[in-house]
Amino acid sequence: MTSTYEKIATNTLGSAAASVTFSTISGSYTDLVLVANWGVSVNGDGTIIRFNSDTGNNYSDTELYGTGSSAASQRRSNASFIDITRAIAGDGTNIYTNAIINIQNYSNTTTYKTALLRSNLATGTYAGVAALVGLWRSTSAITSITILPASNNLLSGSTFTLYGIKAE
Amino acid sequence: MATTYTLISSVTVGSGGAANIDFTGIPSTYTDLLVKYSIRDSNNSISQNINLTFNNAGGTAYSERLLYGSGSAAQSFSSSSAANINFQYATGVAATASTFSNGEIYIPNYAGSTAKSVSVDSVVENNASGTAMGLNAGLSSNTAAITSVKLASPSGTFQQYSTAYLYGISNA
Numbered sequence: 001m002t003s004t005y006e007k008i009a010t011n012t013l014g015s016a017a018a019s020v021t022f023s024t025i026s027g028s029y030t031d032l033v034l035v036a037n038w039g040v041s042v043n044g045d046g047t048i049i050r051f052n053s054d055t056g057n058n059y060s061d062t063e064l065y066g067t068g069s070s071a072a073s074q075r076r077s078n079a080s081f082i083d084i085t086r087a088i089a090g091d092g093t094n095i096y097t098n099a100i101i102n103i104q105n106y107s108n109t110t111t112y113k114t115a116l117l118r119s120n121l122a123t124g125t126y127a128g129v130a131a132l133v134g135l136w137r138s139t140s141a142i143t144s145i146t147i148l149p150a151s152n153n154l155l156s157g158s159t160f161t162l163y164g165i166k167a168e
Numbered sequence: 169m170a171t172t173y174t175l176i177s178s179v180t181v182g183s184g185g186a187a188n189i190d191f192t193g194i195p196s197t198y199t200d201l202l203v204k205y206s207i208r209d210s211n212n213s214i215s216q217n218i219n220l221t222f223n224n225a226g227g228t229a230y231s232e233r234l235l236y237g238s239g240s241a242a243q244s245f246s247s248s249s250a251a252n253i254n255f256q257y258a259t260g261v262a263a264t265a266s267t268f269s270n271g272e273i274y275i276p277n278y279a280g281s282t283a284k285s286v287s288v289d290s291v292v293e294n295n296a297s298g299t300a301m302g303l304n305a306g307l308s309s310n311t312a313a314i315t316s317v318k319l320a321s322p323s324g325t326f327q328q329y330s331t332a333y334l335y336g337i338s339n340a
Contacts, residue, residue: 005172010339037276066235066244098285120305123231129305161339
């Protein structure tokens with residue numbers, strides 16, 4: 001039987017870490033799904049992702065979010081990352097944040113890459129719920145994904161799993 | 169090759185209706201849990217909340233943040249120290265006949281020893297006003313592994329043909 005939805009790699013942090021990278025991602029899938037459940041070491045720190053270690057200003061995103069008292073939308077152009085917790089930041093002491101990131105057609109070498117994200121933090125000063133679309137303006141196939149706090153560490157016990165989806 | 173998505177259990181509500189849908193005895197052998205539901209509720213409304221609890225625990229363990237669209241406005245709500253997570257939606261019987269809500273509840277790392285963070289997307293569509301679309305961040309502060317998941321109608325019953333499927337997602 002063909003397995004449509006496969007784990008590519010998983011990373012459970014045994015100690016605090018500055019970043020997590022999924023590298024040498026095979027081009028044999030159609031889409032990618034990254035599931036994350038994490039905390040950051042400093043309250044209010046954001047968490048970002050980059051593809052293929054590209055630190056250039058090649059990213060943009062648009063976000064619809066709710067804080068618990070208001071709903072709004074914001075966007076950013078020519079950024080050096082996609083901020084997966086832009087409106088809600090991170091919890092500084094607990095593994096309370098989760099995100100599900102869908103990256104369609106990640107391995108083609110013709111088009112720019114778009115990611116659809118959902119991120120959630122239900123409690124705390126920086127709590128909120130958000131849906132984002134992120135764009136990486138590169139025609140390169142995505143072969144690595146790096147997740148990192150904007151300025152501090154990911155907490156021990158944080159979990160990250162990358163799945164591949166095959167359209168066959 | 170390992171199977172990533174496994175159906176753990178499913179429920180289809182019969183003709184008598186059901187006050188709740190309860191998945192029990194969930195093994196800890198998966199990485200994440202996913203509930204996909206399609207529900208119509210007996211409450212005389214178009215959209216109706218559903219109460220979500222884990223391990224039959226009530227008390228004050230739950231908090232949530234909701235981003236909500238009604239078709240005419242976007243709003244955000246929150247609750248804390250609550251007895252359940254209830255910002256996910258079912259279609260009520262005042263809605264167009266034969267319409268059922270759709271919802272997905274994703275629970276990463278459900279068997280771990282940390283608080284349980286939940287992502288919920290749900291919709292009620294009716295070909296008329298009164299509908300709802302919600303994106304919800306939920307949290308249970310209980311750190312025990314989740315062994316049961318309950319969806320409950322706050323003031324009525326789930327109607328016949330309502331369904332819920334519980335999947336285990338494995339990263340093994």
